[in-house]
Structures are given as structure tokens and as C-alpha cells.
Amino acid sequence: MAINNIQMPINIKLNQNEAMSSAYGKYYLEVATAEVLSTEGLVNHITHHNCAVGTEAIAAVIKKLGECIPELVAQGQPVKIDGLGIFYPTAENKKNGLLKSQLLDSKVNPLDALSGVHLRFRPQSDDLNDLTSKSFLKMQVQPVINLVCRAKAVDLTPEVTDKTKKKWLSQKCTLSEFRSAGGFPSVSGSSSGSGTGGGNASGPSAEG
Secondary structure: OOOOOEEEEEEEEEOOOOOOOOOOOOEEEEEOOOOOOOHHHHHHHHHOOOOOOOHHHHHHHHHHHHHHHHHHHHOOOOEEEOOOEEEEEEEEEOOOOOOHHHHHOOOOOHHHHEEEEEEEEEEOOOOOOOOOHHHHHHHHEEEEEEEEEEEEEEEOOOOOOOHHHEEEEEEEEEHHHHHHHOOOOOHHHOEEOOOOOOOOOOHHHOOO
């Protein structure tokens, strides 16, 4: 994997969920993710990396990967893509499992204990292309920090008391601005947005 100066936006969010007593009023870090990149967007990205083949060929290969990987994994066949990682299946069991007496009982179908199967992904973790945890952060990412606070909700349709019609006003500032102001600047400087610029809440930082 080519190592570049990749900048990943990191939001520091204030937990405002009073039901989470141990986390309420504390700040947590999360990745500010953008909208999901479509297959067409990925194809265009690949073509700008001096790819030797055209967009149609790239799109055809990606489409086949989307068909063949689930098919192979469904047969219990893990699939490794060099530089990325391994796709593999796991079985999800029902809570209580099976007893020996049930396995010995011809009337019991062991598959009844299976509540689901899942397609999993394990990032590559060799020395040259480590995509895992702290190693990925050290090798690939230069975090860019912003602080985000959901200040209040505004009803976009005042004549309707439908909570789903409300949109959050989110305050956003840099770490230096936050420190110089002794906290978030005034709400009047907030920018209107739904959520936090596309970021997904993670762990105890999720808001109610």
C-alpha cells in the first residue's frame, strides 16, 4: 500500500444523552465519515491512480468481486484480497446452544440452534500493509480535529409537530477556537446541519 499524507477528519463530540450517566457531559472522538462512495465513484478514483485499464474493465471486475466473494464465502471459502484483507463466514448461535442430549436426539435438528450466518472481514495485518487498529493510524492517517456539539433542534415545518421534521443545528469549531473560548463559541455561530457532517456516532458518544 502506498503511504501518503492522508488526512482523516476526527470530530470530538459532547455526549448530551442524560440516560448515559457515566458518559454524559464527556467528550468522545469519532471519525467524521462522508457519504458512502458508489461503485462508479470508486471506479473513477481507481482510474486516477494511473490504472492501465479503462473504466469499463474496472467496473466489470468490481461487479464480479461483488458477485463472487459472497458466493465463495457462502460455501465456507474465505477469500483474501492482497493489500486489503480476508472475507470469511461466521455462524451465529442462539443464546443457549445445544446440549449433548439434544445432539443424541434424532428428533432434534442441530440447525435450529443457528440464528444466522455472517460475512465478516479481517483487515490485512502484515508488516507492509497493516490496516488494523493503531498501526493503521500511525502509518496512514494524520487526524484533523474538529469539535462538534448538537446545539438544538429547529422545526422545519412549524405547523406540524412531527419530530422527524426537525433538523439539528450543530456547532463546529477547531480545537484552538474551543480552548480560547473556554468551550464552544456562542450558538449564534452554529452551522445548520443534520447530524455532524455525515459522521456516525461511535461507542458511548452516541447522542439521544
